Amino acid sequence: MNLAQSIINGLALGALYALVAIGLALVFGVMRLINFAQGELITAGAYSLNLTSSLPLVASIVICFAVCIGLSVAIERLAFRPLRGAAPVTTLVATFAVAFALEAVWLIAFGTNGKPADPLSSLNQIAIHGSLNLRWVTIIELVAGLGLLGGTGLFLSRTNLGLQMRAAAADFRTARLLGVRTDAVISFAFVIAGGMAAVVAMLFTVQQPLVTPTFGLDITVIALVGAVVGGVDRLWSATAGGFAIGFATSVLNDVLPASQQRFQTAWVFLLVIILLLLRPAGLFSALGRSPVERT
Amino acid sequence: MRRVPEPALEIEALQVRYGVVPAVRGVSLSVAAGEAVGLIGPNGAGKSTTLLAVMGAVPASGGQIRFHGRSIVDTPTERIVRSGVALVPEGRHIFDALTVEENLRLGLVGRSEPNGVEADREWIGGLFPVVREAAGRQAGLLSGGQRQQLAIARALLAKPRLLLLDEPSLGLAPSIVDTVWEALAEIRRRGVTILLVEQRAQITVGFADRTYVLNRGRITMELTPRDAGDTARMVEAYFG
Numbered sequence: 001m002n003l004a005q006s007i008i009n010g011l012a013l014g015a016l017y018a019l020v021a022i023g024l025a026l027v028f029g030v031m032r033l034i035n036f037a038q039g040e041l042i043t044a045g046a047y048s049l050n051l052t053s054s055l056p057l058v059a060s061i062v063i064c065f066a067v068c069i070g071l072s073v074a075i076e077r078l079a080f081r082p083l084r085g086a087a088p089v090t091t092l093v094a095t096f097a098v099a100f101a102l103e104a105v106w107l108i109a110f111g112t113n114g115k116p117a118d119p120l121s122s123l124n125q126i127a128i129h130g131s132l133n134l135r136w137v138t139i140i141e142l143v144a145g146l147g148l149l150g151g152t153g154l155f156l157s158r159t160n161l162g163l164q165m166r167a168a169a170a171d172f173r174t175a176r177l178l179g180v181r182t183d184a185v186i187s188f189a190f191v192i193a194g195g196m197a198a199v200v201a202m203l204f205t206v207q208q209p210l211v212t213p214t215f216g217l218d219i220t221v222i223a224l225v226g227a228v229v230g231g232v233d234r235l236w237s238a239t240a241g242g243f244a245i246g247f248a249t250s251v252l253n254d255v256l257p258a259s260q261q262r263f264q265t266a267w268v269f270l271l272v273i274i275l276l277l278l279r280p281a282g283l284f285s286a287l288g289r290s291p292v293e294r295t
Numbered sequence: 296m297r298r299v300p301e302p303a304l305e306i307e308a309l310q311v312r313y314g315v316v317p318a319v320r321g322v323s324l325s326v327a328a329g330e331a332v333g334l335i336g337p338n339g340a341g342k343s344t345t346l347l348a349v350m351g352a353v354p355a356s357g358g359q360i361r362f363h364g365r366s367i368v369d370t371p372t373e374r375i376v377r378s379g380v381a382l383v384p385e386g387r388h389i390f391d392a393l394t395v396e397e398n399l400r401l402g403l404v405g406r407s408e409p410n411g412v413e414a415d416r417e418w419i420g421g422l423f424p425v426v427r428e429a430a431g432r433q434a435g436l437l438s439g440g441q442r443q444q445l446a447i448a449r450a451l452l453a454k455p456r457l458l459l460l461d462e463p464s465l466g467l468a469p470s471i472v473d474t475v476w477e478a479l480a481e482i483r484r485r486g487v488t489i490l491l492v493e494q495r496a497q498i499t500v501g502f503a504d505r506t507y508v509l510n511r512g513r514i515t516m517e518l519t520p521r522d523a524g525d526t527a528r529m530v531e532a533y534f535g
Binding site (some may be wrong): 160163164166167170171173174175176177178179180181182 | 350352372373376377382384388390391392393397400401402404405406449453
């Protein structure tokens with residue numbers, strides 16, 4: 001595989017991880033919480049594509065969004081909202097509990113063997129032939145990554161709700177004292193995170209159409225590592241970190257010799273450790289403010 | 296017959312605890328509509344906690360708080376704000392990463408009166424020209440005095456009927472302190488009810504219609520503007 005092809009594949013996978021990172025960073029911003037259950041939203045979306053494979057594609061997509069957003073909001077309402085004001089470690093443990101509980105549900109309902117989810121498999125077809133082969137899914141991942149990041153950025157910077165979300169992320173208590181409906185702001189962050197999970201579920205099943213109970217977990221853990229490396233306290237740095245780790249994962253997969261490819265994840269995490277040793281506050285910390293402390 | 300002003304804020308036997316530590320122990324006070332009332336006392340007396348309890352930001356463990364006759368105990372903060380109570384918090388709590396204009400827009404979030412926003416902006420811009428001039432700047436670049444003016448301007452955009460101020464002159468240069476007190480006088484003339492927590496006892500007592508002295512969570516004295524010039528009385532207020 002030539003280097004240019006490898007870079008394009010890396011950009012596409014990076015965009016996918018960046019979408020996961022956006023969802024994680026938005027929730028972290030308003031709740032100071034790493035939501036490990038984000039991966040289960042992706043898995044739920046992927047299973048919904050399996051269950052609706054006999055329906056028209058549009059219906060399948062709409063249901064996928066409804067499942068991911070509905071589950072995301074339900075998790076916030078039922079698991080996290082009652083813990084508002086609890087110690088951060090309590091809420092963190094709750095996200096693990098939700099993630100493991102949902103994983104058990106997938107295991108009981110769908111088994112370990114995996115279910116095919118391929119309503120969007122046509123996106124695997126080559127869109128552009130030549131020295132570079134571009135599949136439709138690659139193009140859509142790039143467009144979706146840029147579009148959704150740009151859209152989220154515009155939403156945060158140009159709308160009143162976005163302004164309130166940024167205020168709540170910077171200083172939750174003062175935002176409340178100004179009358180910001182913090183419950184609504186948090187719910188909306190979970191709505192966006194659910195929407196991002198649906199997009200990731202749809203695009204990821206194109207590349208990996210066999211859905212297992214840990215389908216979304218793996219990609220979320222790697223995206224989370226990327227977000228932390230970038231700086232999870234800011235949307236753009238978390239997204240850039242997610243993108244960078246996706247890009248690195250893909251490119252390493254292409255450039256490593258065959259004998260080394262099974263160590264691909266180990267190489268990625270070695271890079272992560274080196275980066276965190278050199279820049280503990282995040283890869284992009286020097287380019288902006290220091291990390292925000294919640295007051 | 297003199298008409299008794301309607302009480303805007305009534306606090307009765309308020310108690311607040313932080314864990315097992317009592318911070319406010321049975322405070323009772325009232326602020327009539329249009330009045331300016333001061334709350335002074337040493338650090339840790341419970342002044343800021345009393346304001347936070349009015350805002351619903353810390354729970355009352357006992358007692359009652361009424362705003363224009365309605366109990367606001369256990370009411371969510373955002374609803375209290377929309378009913379017409381605004382707080383200028385100690386330390387200003389400006390959003391540094393946002394612009395001055397964005398900070399001001401956040402003041403509008405708690406406003407329940409949709410009309411008259413532009414007129415209020417004009418008035419507030421006149422009170423604090425520096426805030427108007429810095430609208431496009433990042434708030435984190437403002438000086439301490441500018442931040443305080445922004446914090447008051449932000450609270451005023453909510454069009455509060457009751458304005459709570461927590462140490463508005465703390466850490467400010469003398470010239471800025473004068474600006475802030477002049478602005479408070481103008482806000483009061485406009486009919487906004489004020490409950491003011493301050494360390495500058497003499498100025499506060501001279502400014503407010505009544506000033507309560509708070510010590511160890513209890514009200515120990517009530518002072519009038521006449522007491523501002525009475526040094527012995529002021530010393531007694533602080534040192535008992």
